[in-house]
Amino acid sequence: MAKRSFSVATWTPTAVGDAANFTASGYQALQGGGSSSFMNVLEIFMGGQAGASSPTFMTLARDSTVGASTTALTTGQKDAALSPFTAALSAAPVAFVGASTEPQRSSTLGLLNLSFNAFGGIVRWVAAPGEEIGMYGASASLGEVSLSAYTGGTPGLMGSHIIYEPF
Amino acid sequence: MPQREGYLMIDNRASPGIRPEDVPDARFSCVGEGQLFEARVFTCSHCQAQMIENKARKRARAFCFGCGKYICDTCEAVRVNAGGGCRPFAAIIDKAMAKGAIRALTMLKQTLGELHG
Numbered sequence: 001m002a003k004r005s006f007s008v009a010t011w012t013p014t015a016v017g018d019a020a021n022f023t024a025s026g027y028q029a030l031q032g033g034g035s036s037s038f039m040n041v042l043e044i045f046m047g048g049q050a051g052a053s054s055p056t057f058m059t060l061a062r063d064s065t066v067g068a069s070t071t072a073l074t075t076g077q078k079d080a081a082l083s084p085f086t087a088a089l090s091a092a093p094v095a096f097v098g099a100s101t102e103p104q105r106s107s108t109l110g111l112l113n114l115s116f117n118a119f120g121g122i123v124r125w126v127a128a129p130g131e132e133i134g135m136y137g138a139s140a141s142l143g144e145v146s147l148s149a150y151t152g153g154t155p156g157l158m159g160s161h162i163i164y165e166p167f
Numbered sequence: 168m169p170q171r172e173g174y175l176m177i178d179n180r181a182s183p184g185i186r187p188e189d190v191p192d193a194r195f196s197c198v199g200e201g202q203l204f205e206a207r208v209f210t211c212s213h214c215q216a217q218m219i220e221n222k223a224r225k226r227a228r229a230f231c232f233g234c235g236k237y238i239c240d241t242c243e244a245v246r247v248n249a250g251g252g253c254r255p256f257a258a259i260i261d262k263a264m265a266k267g268a269i270r271a272l273t274m275l276k277q278t279l280g281e282l283h284g
Contacts, residue, residue, distance in 0.1 A: 128171050153185075
């Protein structure tokens with residue numbers, strides 16, 4: 001048990017409808033490390049960085065198609081433990097923003113709607129203790145959640161993090 | 168933070184915010200220009216959807232006495248239609264974990280069987 005933060009310093013979400021392929025670097029996704037891994041999502045933060053009005057309809061949802069052959073994180077994209085005493089897990093969770101098979105957001109298993117204006121807007125969601133969003137396994141639909149933009153608006157530049165806890 | 172209550176903040180105080188005409192559908196909240204929105208958030212015990220507290224709500228908030236927690240209106244409809252049964256998300260996870268454990272034990276048994284003839 002060790003909390004981790006999956007952060008992307010600056011990115012522009014790509015607006016995608018439910019059950020359609022995400023676009024690389026246009027979403028943030030978290031996938032379980034194995035078929036029996038369990039994780040909790042604890043907090044989401046988004047801070048707008050756009051230079052003009054950008055209504056951005058972010059949503060956290062489970063994925064009905066999970067990412068396959070995920071791309072390693074690069075500059076400005078980090079997945080780090082919060083505690084210095086964190087031990088490595090045998091099946092580490094996968095934080096990614098791109099994959100050979102891009103994930104698809106479930107059309108039914110939406111978890112959070114977080115619409116804001118990325119021109120100066122800020123969003124923070126924190127789960128109640130014991131009421132966190134749970135994930136199990138590494139396959140659809142319980143094994144992956146994504147933070148992405150829903151169709152509409154003009155998604156703008158932002159920075160964000162997801163705090164989660166794998167077990 | 169009170170038990171069972173999450174927290175949601177959408178701060179458009181330094182932003183043009185979201186206009187009603189911008190929103191794709193009613194699921195998305197409208198926090199307008201210069202507005203700060205803070206709300207309590209409840210987790211549906213049956214599907215884990217996050218429910219933003221509507222202070223203007225007159226109807227009773229759905230509560231499952233099976234698991235002793237709040238549930239969303241969709242799960243409440245399912246619960247009532249199913250005769251009032253409780254099917255918490257934790258039970259779904261437990262079931263999946265039990266299935267996984269059985270599968271792992273079966274594989275272990277098979278592997279041991281292969282090793283020991």
